[in-house]
Amino acid sequence: MLIVNDLHARINDKEILKGINLEVKAGEVHAIMGPNGSGKSTLASVLTGREMVEVTHGQVTFNGKNLLEMPPEVRSREGIFLSFQYPVEIPGVSMVNFMKAAVNEQRKYRGLEPLSATDFLKLMRERKELVEIDSALTNRSVNEGFSGGEKKKNEIFQMAMLEPKLAILDETDSGLDIDALRIVANGVNKLKSPDNAVIVITHYQRLLDYIVPDFVHILYNGQIVKSAGKELALELEEKGYDWIKNGNLKG
């Protein structure tokens, strides 16, 4: 599904990613862990097309298409979804209008008619139940005045509405209490299928108790320095990031 090949990227003049290689297949869950500043969020930005990041070398293909040539909205329509680390507040734009525009753009891209108002509201209702989101949130402006936990739940709700092929969860666990974490993780698990894939970016093992990864990658200093199964996350939790920083790993 996603193939990242020797990806280098910089922000301003600073090289952040220094040769990332990664392959994600349908049905898989990948966790990317690493200390602050290792390049985790930059990788998410590159995959979703954020303009401030400049790719200097390497390729990314998504279902055989060159992802790096696509503007952010086309990547979304192709099936990539980012759950933001810091979801943005958009005063004056209602959740309903925002989601209606997004869903219908995706449908248009697939050659489908826009949803009728009734069908759209029905879809919203179903997905709200699926991810256990408070109804009142969707009657407000996008993320405006939401608590940290509400914002993260809202990201998962949007994911449920858009049904991406590849979901990238960028530190979705940060700022969540244990109940919210469980709700968010349940939502992700319910949406999981053999046809889609998830990349979980996190500092901590905690979220991975709920969203169990098939592969764990450790990102350090712009490179994936170790990849293994889910046991790697536990090992990392036990030994701490100093373990990597001290150069004990062989990639």
Next chain:
Amino acid sequence: MSKTDTAGLLDDLVSLYLDNHDLITGGSSDTLNKHREEAIQNFRIIGLPSAKNEDYKYSRVEPLFQHEYEKYFTPKKISFRVDDIFRCDIPELDTHLAMVLNGFYLPSSGQLQKLDNGIIVGSLAQAATDFPEIVAKHYNVYAQCNADGLVALNTAFAQDGIFIYVPKGAAEEKPIQIINLLMSEENLMVNYRNLIILEESSHANILVCDHTLSSKRYLSNVVTEIFTGANSTLEYVRMQNEHNNSSQLSHTFINQEEGSSVKTNTLTLHGGFIRNNLHIALKGEGASAQAFGLYLTDRTQHTDNFTFIDHAVPNCSSFEHYKGILDEQATGAFNGKILVRPNAQKTQAYQSNNNLLLTADARINSKPQLEIYADDVKCSHGATVGQIDADALFYMRSRGIGERDAKLMLMFGFAHEIVGQISIPTLRDRLDELVDKRLHGELSRCHTCPMHCC
């Protein structure tokens, strides 16, 4: 005499008055006529606001008068049915409708309509004849004829306009809608006058819409005086939608008595040159004023909102919020003057002005001007000038919404904060739609109007 010369311009306008004195006064009652002499003298002294006038620092008015204009001193016979060429953009709204064509009331059922609860809506000229005591008590009392030459000019020339009288205790939920139409085969200057009186404990919603129906150059210099009696409530929505070759100088004076509550919403959707002066005098304790405004400009349009809130007595509150979106080479200004007089303790006055500039060429001047002479008050002001929020734009695009649509949704969201203040849901929804059309560039094509004049 050269029209480019300031003194010459002044002389020409004074001569225009003197030459047409008989026509102007002949069609008017004494109630209006008795103010003209002093007004033209004031105008002769003050003149048009010049570039040196601090209050008009960001809007040059004189050049507007340098064009040749036709002026009508009697209602011009029209050879068309207004219904045939004009369809209101707010059609499904159930309102009491009154129309003004080129500054003269356009009778539908008589010069004055009397509604069930005693409310009178109609021609100011007729009201000045039929109800001289009422008109005389308020006419030219609140307008500052000796401070602004444009107001003086209007007072000298004004013959007609809208008169609304809401008697004591009367409450009308259904909006009273006034549509000002400009339609002429020649360039035209109009000076009309509106007088709105809400007696004690009354309530009204008033919607005023300004439209141009032909492509000629227009200059409107309009004065509106509003009196809100003790404990009355008024919502006053102004929607300006004129073509790029039109100029509007609008002066609104609101006098609030004790416990009265006024909410204004000035929505400038389209117009070549617009200057809105809004003066609110809080004259009775416990009065509260809310002033909202939205201006959407592009190409070489210019919109200048000058607001002056006078806290003359203690225990009043004012809340002011204006927002603007400026595209292409558009220019604009917001001047928010708040005066808290020495005895006006316990005043609360808040003001904010936010602007979105879509291009590097668009310009806005935002100027708060607070003069506070009392010590026990709460006042604040804030102004912002910025671009479209790049983070919000990326967030929306990352959900599949295209860049143009995302920008439009963000602009709409920005504007909705002002439109959302309109209390009547049907009116609010319609104005939201108009704003949306405007942001999509549809209003500038006047798609509802078969004239295709812009």
